[in-house]
Amino acid sequence: xxxxxxxxxxxxxxxPGLPLSAVWDPQPGIGPVAVHSHQRGQARIFQAGRIALQHxxxxxxxxxxxxxxxxxxxxxxxxxxxxxxxxxxxxxxxxGHSHQVVLAPPDxxxxxxxxxxxxxxxxxxxLQQLQETLVAQGFRVRCGTAVVAAAxxxxxxVNQHADSPESLQRTLDALxxxxxxxxxxxxxxxxxxxxxxLGELARMGAPERARRFGAGLNAELDQLYxxxxxxxxxxxxxxxxxxxxxxxxxxxRSEALLFAGNRALDHLGSWLEVRDRALxxxxxxxxxxxxxxxxALGLSLARPGFDRARLLEMxxxxxxxxxxxxxxxxxxxxxxxxxxxxxxxxxxWDGRNRGDAWPALLDRLRARLGEQALNGIAPQxxxxxxxxxxxxxxxTTRPCAETRPRPTWLLPEPRPCRRADFRLEDGPxxxxxxxxxxxxxxxxxxxxxxxxxxxxxxxxxxxxxxxxFLHGLFS
Amino acid sequence: xxDAQPLQRLLDQRSDLWRGRRRPRSRTAASGSAExxxxxxxxxxxxxxxIELLPTCLGSGELDLLVxxxxxxxxxxxxxxxxxxxxxxxxxxxxRAGIALDRLIVVRTPDQALWAAEQSLKSGVCGSVxxxxxxxxxxxxxxxxxQLAARDSDAPAFxxxxxxxxxxxxxxxxxxxxxxxxxxxLLRGDGPPRTLHLGRANVIELAARRRRSTLPP
Numbered sequence: 001x002x003x004x005x006x007x008x009x010x011x012x013x014x015x016p017g018l019p020l021s022a023v024w025d026p027q028p029g030i031g032p033v034a035v036h037s038h039q040r041g042q043a044r045i046f047q048a049g050r051i052a053l054q055h056x057x058x059x060x061x062x063x064x065x066x067x068x069x070x071x072x073x074x075x076x077x078x079x080x081x082x083x084x085x086x087x088x089x090x091x092x093x094x095x096g097h098s099h100q101v102v103l104a105p106p107d108x109x110x111x112x113x114x115x116x117x118x119x120x121x122x123x124x125x126x127l128q129q130l131q132e133t134l135v136a137q138g139f140r141v142r143c144g145t146a147v148v149a150a151a152x153x154x155x156x157x158v159n160q161h162a163d164s165p166e167s168l169q170r171t172l173d174a175l176x177x178x179x180x181x182x183x184x185x186x187x188x189x190x191x192x193x194x195x196x197x198l199g200e201l202a203r204m205g206a207p208e209r210a211r212r213f214g215a216g217l218n219a220e221l222d223q224l225y226x227x228x229x230x231x232x233x234x235x236x237x238x239x240x241x242x243x244x245x246x247x248x249x250x251x252x253r254s255e256a257l258l259f260a261g262n263r264a265l266d267h268l269g270s271w272l273e274v275r276d277r278a279l280x281x282x283x284x285x286x287x288x289x290x291x292x293x294x295x296a297l298g299l300s301l302a303r304p305g306f307d308r309a310r311l312l313e314m315x316x317x318x319x320x321x322x323x324x325x326x327x328x329x330x331x332x333x334x335x336x337x338x339x340x341x342x343x344x345x346x347x348x349w350d351g352r353n354r355g356d357a358w359p360a361l362l363d364r365l366r367a368r369l370g371e372q373a374l375n376g377i378a379p380q381x382x383x384x385x386x387x388x389x390x391x392x393x394x395x396t397t398r399p400c401a402e403t404r405p406r407p408t409w410l411l412p413e414p415r416p417c418r419r420a421d422f423r424l425e426d427g428p429x430x431x432x433x434x435x436x437x438x439x440x441x442x443x444x445x446x447x448x449x450x451x452x453x454x455x456x457x458x459x460x461x462x463x464x465x466x467x468x469f470l471h472g473l474f475s
Numbered sequence: 476x477x478d479a480q481p482l483q484r485l486l487d488q489r490s491d492l493w494r495g496r497r498r499p500r501s502r503t504a505a506s507g508s509a510e511x512x513x514x515x516x517x518x519x520x521x522x523x524x525x526i527e528l529l530p531t532c533l534g535s536g537e538l539d540l541l542v543x544x545x546x547x548x549x550x551x552x553x554x555x556x557x558x559x560x561x562x563x564x565x566x567x568x569x570x571r572a573g574i575a576l577d578r579l580i581v582v583r584t585p586d587q588a589l590w591a592a593e594q595s596l597k598s599g600v601c602g603s604v605x606x607x608x609x610x611x612x613x614x615x616x617x618x619x620x621x622q623l624a625a626r627d628s629d630a631p632a633f634x635x636x637x638x639x640x641x642x643x644x645x646x647x648x649x650x651x652x653x654x655x656x657x658x659x660x661l662l663r664g665d666g667p668p669r670t671l672h673l674g675r676a677n678v679i680e681l682a683a684r685r686r687r688s689t690l691p692p
Binding site: 357358360361362364365368369370372373374375376377378379388389391394395396397398400402403406407408409410411412452453454455456472473474475 | 531532533534535536537538539542554560561562563564565566567568569570571575576577578579580581582583584587590591594595598599600601655656657
């Protein structure tokens with residue numbers, strides 16, 4: 001796919017702390033943390049955080065040894081799934097800067113930047129911007145660039161740049177053998193032969209190299225120096241947004257959920273940006289630790305877009321409304337989106353974004369009161385007054401043809417009443433309808449006064465019931 | 476006498492102090508009826524203030540009184556909110572009174588009605604906010620919060636109590652008693668206590684189409 005013939009330039013983003021960042025949130029005041037893995041049947045520290053390192057915890061130490069050294073150390077097992085997801089999150093951020101992004105597991109992402117470096121004002125500003133974006137999402141990365149993808153991956157580890165074939169050759173030749181990250185026995189064999197630099201290894205004849213260190217090394221070196229193309233599989237952000245986010249510790253506190261939600265929204269925000277879509281609704285499922293029925297929350301936006309602060313506020317309102325029955329282990333986010341993307345418009349005169357304030361208010365009310373709580377009311381073409389109106393979604397309009405007097409207030413259901421309590425004033429208005437749908441009725445509506453001198457709307461029904469009913473108040 | 480002058484000035488700056496004499500007129504919204512405008516202390520519904528309505532019974536004219544104002548505001552494209560009304564407002568009647576129904580939002584849950592009203596007022600985008608106080612004891616603090624929120628907005632804010640509720644001692648600009656008729660009593664506001672029997676606009680409308688009818692037994 002790539003080779004020195006095409007003037008391409010690859011950047012490698014190497015995240016050395018990926019195993020740690022994948023399972024620990026970089027929240028302030030978290031204390032010493034580490035990740036452990038099982039090596040030869042024994043739990044050993046795989047990677048330690050900054051504070052743990054200061055206290056002498058080192059990778060490779062057994063877990064009991066580390067805990068003896070630092071009793072307050074918190075450690076979690078390595079989680080390859082979460083590492084893969086974290087890597088994809090880095091790839092998503094990279095996708096904002098390049099159309100060609102490649103995952104190089106376990107800890108590197110490659111992107112082609114020959115085209116985009118000019119757009120961002122040069123190589124350095126581009127890489128700096130990328131690093132800042134990633135730091136905000138909790139990932140510290142090292143960058144390296146090279147004209148060959150495989151070399152970019154290697155140079156990212158040592159933070160070096162080679163933007164022409166000549167400088168690539170020079171840079172690679174000067175690298176120590178250890179930079180290749182070979183198996184320890186292979187590395188030992190090379191130092192045993194007096195090889196310390198990559199250049200010395202490259203100058204050795206290919207058949208001899210194969211005989212001494214295995215055939216695989218030749219292919220690797222050819223790719224590094226650009227003599228053979230590197231096979232690459234391009235990565236694309238998913239078409240639909242579906243993300244599962246495990247909480248670091250299962251929790252029933254809404255602050256912990258909001259914290260995780262905040263991180264998930266970061267990710268959603270960059271996905272929306274690279275896919276150029278606007279959010280219309282966000283479905284969040286809270287998975288319980290005890291594997292009980294998951295809790296579903298829906299946040300729908302009155303206007304498509306993405307406003308993190310508002311979404312977080314809505315989420316916190318939603319969480320206030322519910323009582324969590326058990327600790328929550330994971331959040332699953334599913335986004336409904338639209339291509340119709342309207343950036344927010346601010347008022348020309350006072351700079352206040354009035355156009356956005358109304359949908360924001362509707363969203364806030366809905367989040368706290370529930371989806372069904374907000375309604376418009378619309379007339380409906382039916383002669384029976386109790387069927388002549390209905391609740392609709394806000395902002396809906398319908399034609400209204402009724403010209404006969406109607407009261408200001410309607411009772412939700414007509415209520416039986418006594419004729420003697422009212423003084424009839426005007427009427428009757430005969431309503432006979434419903435023979436077609438089985439709700440047949442024949443009524444005479446009257447405007448009347450009650451004992452408190454209120455004007456009311458009552459009717460005398462002939463069919464199907466017989467009697468007087470109160471239906472409205474003229475107020 | 477000269478010592479009293481700075482005090483006078485200090486008092487004048489406080490819009491939240493109720494004083495026995497006329498304070499500077501606040502900005503108002505026309506009520507839609509010349510008779511009512513002339514009767515109201517400020518010459519209309521004061522904007523940015525809480526207005527309390529105390530009907531003697533349900534359906535004393537609390538919504539009809541405001542329909543002309545709401546109609547004017549929806550015509551200008553301002554949304555209006557009816558929060559937790561006790562009955563269903565009839566869309567045909569509101570439409571005929573000139574209210575654009577697509578600008579009318581009804582919040583149907585009585586719990587957290589005051590919170591919803593507060594949010595709506597704070598947003599500053601609503602034409603009018605009309606909230607019916609939920610059943611039960613009136614919490615003076617929530618009314619006070621509503622009042623502060625009303626100050627942030629340009630909208631007249633109405634709170635309508637239940638017939639058996641006692642409004643808290645508050646600093647509202649205007650408190651009106653309502654009896655069927657509708658008959659208005661000025662319970663709080665500048666000027667002497669007084670009542671107004673409003674013209675029967677919709678009675679006239681009815682009389683025009685009144686026809687001979689026989690009353691059933």
